[in-house]
Amino acid sequence: MQVVRINQREMTDCAICVAAMVLSYSYERVLEDRRRRYPQLDNKTAWWEWYFQDEGRVVDYLPLAQLQVVQVKDSAVIGVLMANNPAIEKGHVVVVDEVGVVDPADGCPDHLMFARWASLKVTQGFVLDRDFLAVARRVSAPSFRLGS
Numbered sequence: 001m002q003v004v005r006i007n008q009r010e011m012t013d014c015a016i017c018v019a020a021m022v023l024s025y026s027y028e029r030v031l032e033d034r035r036r037r038y039p040q041l042d043n044k045t046a047w048w049e050w051y052f053q054d055e056g057r058v059v060d061y062l063p064l065a066q067l068q069v070v071q072v073k074d075s076a077v078i079g080v081l082m083a084n085n086p087a088i089e090k091g092h093v094v095v096v097d098e099v100g101v102v103d104p105a106d107g108c109p110d111h112l113m114f115a116r117w118a119s120l121k122v123t124q125g126f127v128l129d130r131d132f133l134a135v136a137r138r139v140s141a142p143s144f145r146l147g148s
Contacts, residue, residue: 015093021102030051
């Protein structure tokens with residue numbers, strides 16, 4: 001599945017953009033849902049994991065080495081990847097789809113190959129999480145797990 005890039009509007013709204021891209025919702029809808037449903041959670045908390053589940057998606061954390069599950073044509077899975085920069089205490093979240101990384105940061109292209117994006121982030125001082133959140137379309141079987 002390929003997502004349409006949504007550009008960040010503020011320095012700290014990458015998660016709003018990522019959730020909107022994954023769910024094919026508008027930025028405004030996700031922003032309002034975030035404020036209404038999860039006001040107690042700060043921007044350092046992965047509130048989007050609950051949001052995806054609340055919206056009927058199946059989620060599971062998988063090792064980064066399994067990223068290929070989202071990088072196949074017509075995949076029903078989209079990846080959400082976090083990176084942190086300990087020196088400036090800043091985190092960033094992006095989408096990985098069948099074409100590559102979709103980074104909502106201002107000035108980024110619509111898609112970048114994962115290796116290129118990762119090398120850029122590492123040179124900027126970011127450390128990629130070892131796992132990514134795999135988000136699948138709705139499935140009927142309640143016991144479905146991505147990692148199984």
